[in-house]
Amino acid sequence: MEYRKYMCIVCGYIYDEAQGAPDEGIPAGTRWEDVPVTWTCPDCGASKEDFEMMEI
Amino acid sequence: MQPVVIVGTGHAGYAAAREFRKHDNTTPLVMVTADDGTSYTKPMLSNAMARGKAAAELAQASAAEMGEQLGARMITHARVTRIDAADRRLHFSDGGELQAAKIVLGIGANQIDPHLPGEGADDVLAVNDLDSYTQAREALEHARRVVLIGGGLIGCEFANDWVNAGYEVTIIEALDYPMGRALPPQAGAALRSALTGTGVNVVTGRRVTAVERDGERLVVVDDGGERHPAEVAVRALGLKPRTRLAEEAGIEVGHGILTDRRLETSAEGIYALGDCAEVDGLVLPFVMPISNAARALGPTLAGTETEVHYPVMPVIVKTPSCPIQFYAPPAGVDGAWHEEELDGGGIRGLFQDRDGQARGFVLTGPAVALKAELVKQVPGWFDNRY
Missing domain, CATH: 3.30.390.120 (Enolase-like; domain 1)
Structure with a gap:
């Protein structure tokens, strides 16, 4: 299954499953569902519910 | 049962409403706004052109949709003229009144207006929400040159976005380099050369003294006597928290509406967050602090006193060139x-x-x-x- 991208609808930061968020302890390849619910957007602090999957 | 009333439907108001509903789904909630209450996010205004988005595409949900999602009664195009802090009663310009169990002020900030002289001064735009951004985009439709009065964060973000869309952009900044208040010299120089590299005409060490009109065109004049003709001029000279409503209600104000770390003002049961609030001495008009404040205000409004926690949150400047x-x-x-x-x-x-x-x-x-x-x-x- 290929990796997907999710965009923060507040500030436009993009979470790419292929890259994860290593700075925040989320290794590359982490599926969006497996990103902890307490994780917030590194750029603006929005929560996961403020992200939308990006259509490829 | 008296409602919780949130005044303001920007990020502060809607974030507070959503966090409140996570903890209390029964207490009536009323949201009041002076505009149409459309939900949008302000950071997205700064790169809308680069993302090929028209202003209308930045709207995320209507007031009606938000009201349904939040279980809130929406009062749009309503101006609160006075608050009786003692019994938490709101008075509206149409004569209406509303008493609240708790009031949240998420009323934002006014843009600093230097009241420039000149025939074109009244046509200088200022962008601080979706409506004023829409107005600016409409003006830009028929424009080629735009002058940004103020080279701070917003001035630089718009300049970078608009120059990439083919506009001839001039920034007029009073300090020695763009974002001169926030950045040290080398970083400021890097920003300046990056913006100049994209084609922005960065004018520094100059103040605007007048905005004249020459037929259809505006002419922005600086204190070096230089004249900058343009079809559109936008001022981005900073924000001043809206404090009048609170002050006239006898609520303590400083630079912003003063609150403690639970976001409560000097009047019991009246809270403030976002661009209008000075939380334990700090006015932080950025999305991340407001999201954090809302996360604390939600439970507090639902009865569990919670202090706001601000982790270290650097401000992200959306200037792709730098x-x-x-x-x-x-x-x-x-x-x-x-x-x-x-x-x-x-x-x-x-x-x-x-x-x-x-x-x-x-x-x-x-x-x-x-x-x-x-x-x-x-x-x-x-x-x-x-």
Whole structure:
């Protein structure tokens, strides 16, 4: 299954499953569902519910 | 049962409403706004052109949709003229009244207006919400040249976005370099050359003295006597928190509406957050602090007193030609910036006080990757005091 991208609808930061968020302890390849619910957007602090999957 | 009333439907108001509903789904909720209550996010205004988005596409939900999602009664196009703080009663310009169990003021900030002389002065636009952004985009439809009065964060973000869309952009900034208040010299110079590289005409050390009109065109005149003709002029000279409503209600105000760390003002049961609020001495008109404040206000409104927690949150500047992240040292701290240009490109700047403690930082270009490392070296907002 290929990796997907999710965009923060507040500030436009993009979470790419292929890259994860290593700075925040989320290794590359982490599926969006497996990103902890307490994780917030590194750029603006929005929560996961403020992200939308990006259509490829 | 008296409702919780939230005044303002910007990020502050809607975030507070959503966090409140996570903890209390039964207490009636009323949201009041002076505009049509459309939900949108302000950061997205700064790169809408680059993303090929028309203003209308930035609207995320209507007031009606938000009301349904939040279980809230929406009162749009309503102007609160007065608040009786003692019994938490709101008075509206149409004569209506509303009593609340709790009031949340998320009323934002006014843009600093220098009241410039000249026939064109009234046509200078100022953008601080979706409506005014829509107006600016409509004006830009028929324009080729635009002058941005003020080269701070917003002036630079719009300049970068609009120049990339083919406009001839001029920034007129009073200080020596763009974002002169927030950035140290090397980072400021990097931003200046990056903007200039994209084609922006960056004019610094100049104040605007008048905005004249020459037929269809405006002419922005600076104190060096230089004349900058343009079809559109936008001022971006900073924000002043809206405090009048609170002040006239006898609520304590400073630079913003004063609140403690539970976001409660001097009037019991009346809270404030966002651009209008001065939370324990801090006015932080940025999305991340407001999201954090809303996360604390939600439970507090639902009865569980919760203090806001501000982790170290650098401000992200959306200037693609020169990405910047900065964490401003508190005003008045005695110390100095130490900037260095990194091999991989970009600037890493650290502000250290006299004891050598890091109190602020700036990262530009590729150096923004060092954010996680620098975030650990500086105190959180509340502890990073003068």
